[in-house]
Amino acid sequence: MSMTLDHETAMFSAQKLRLMQKGNIVILISLAAILANAILNLVLAWNNPIALVQGGIGTMVVFMIIGVVAMAVGSIMYLVGLYGMGRVRPEYQKAFLIEIVLLILGIVYNMLGQEGVLAETVDAIRNLGVLVVLWLVLQGTRCLLDGLEQEAVLRRGKRVWKLYVLSELISVILIFIPVPVEFGTVTITFLAFAVVIAILGIVAAIDYIGYLGQAARALEQMVFSVNNEQA
Numbered sequence: 001m002s003m004t005l006d007h008e009t010a011m012f013s014a015q016k017l018r019l020m021q022k023g024n025i026v027i028l029i030s031l032a033a034i035l036a037n038a039i040l041n042l043v044l045a046w047n048n049p050i051a052l053v054q055g056g057i058g059t060m061v062v063f064m065i066i067g068v069v070a071m072a073v074g075s076i077m078y079l080v081g082l083y084g085m086g087r088v089r090p091e092y093q094k095a096f097l098i099e100i101v102l103l104i105l106g107i108v109y110n111m112l113g114q115e116g117v118l119a120e121t122v123d124a125i126r127n128l129g130v131l132v133v134l135w136l137v138l139q140g141t142r143c144l145l146d147g148l149e150q151e152a153v154l155r156r157g158k159r160v161w162k163l164y165v166l167s168e169l170i171s172v173i174l175i176f177i178p179v180p181v182e183f184g185t186v187t188i189t190f191l192a193f194a195v196v197i198a199i200l201g202i203v204a205a206i207d208y209i210g211y212l213g214q215a216a217r218a219l220e221q222m223v224f225s226v227n228n229e230q231a
Contacts, residue, residue: 010219013144016084017216023077024209030070031205035198091140095133102129124172131168141215150218156211163204170197
């Protein structure tokens with residue numbers, strides 16, 4: 001067993017990482033709803049722009065509601081797991097506090113009407129804050145797995161980091177690019193690019209879910225091995 005972890009802490013950490021994983025699965029449903037909405041808009045814009053304006057609004061609202069509800073439920077699950085992990089490593093505690101700040105910024109963003117330079121700046125800060133939280137979680141997990149010979153998990157963590165950096169930085173750039181008011185080739189191109197970014201975000205989220213599960217499994221296996229040795 002790792003010198004930095006006892007039996008109880010390892011099991012507790014595995015359980016909280018599992019909760020964070022489940023929360024991200026629910027959040028992934030939200031991202032999938034957003035992607036489906038973006039693809040639908042792209043298809044309508046390409047085939048029948050008038051239908052996008054007249055008939056697509058109702059469908060957009062449905063997908064938006066599904067996305068918001070799933071995002072809220074998943075975020076709560078993730079926060080509960082992250083809060084619990086704060087008892088194990090200081091990195092998780094810092095990540096939890098930053099998540100709370102990001103929630104507050106989200107409220108501010110909505111109060112600003114999601115438009116204007118100030119709102120765009122707040123939104124960009126939120127995207128960059130996601131990277132800070134992820135980095136802290138990855139660092140905390142790396143410390144937990146130190147000495148357990150889990151190189152595959154650590155490599156996956158590096159890949160998750162690269163995917164999220166790419167996704168979030170591109171998203172930040174898109175925030176400051178004005179959406180064309182008039183329909184045309186530029187609008188379709190913008191929608192297509194938004195779909196690509198959404199897909200990249202989903203790929204990153206799936207990899208992160210796998211990473212959390214893999215890290216939890218490593219801790220569970222460690223406990224199982226110790227139990228066998230003591231039996």
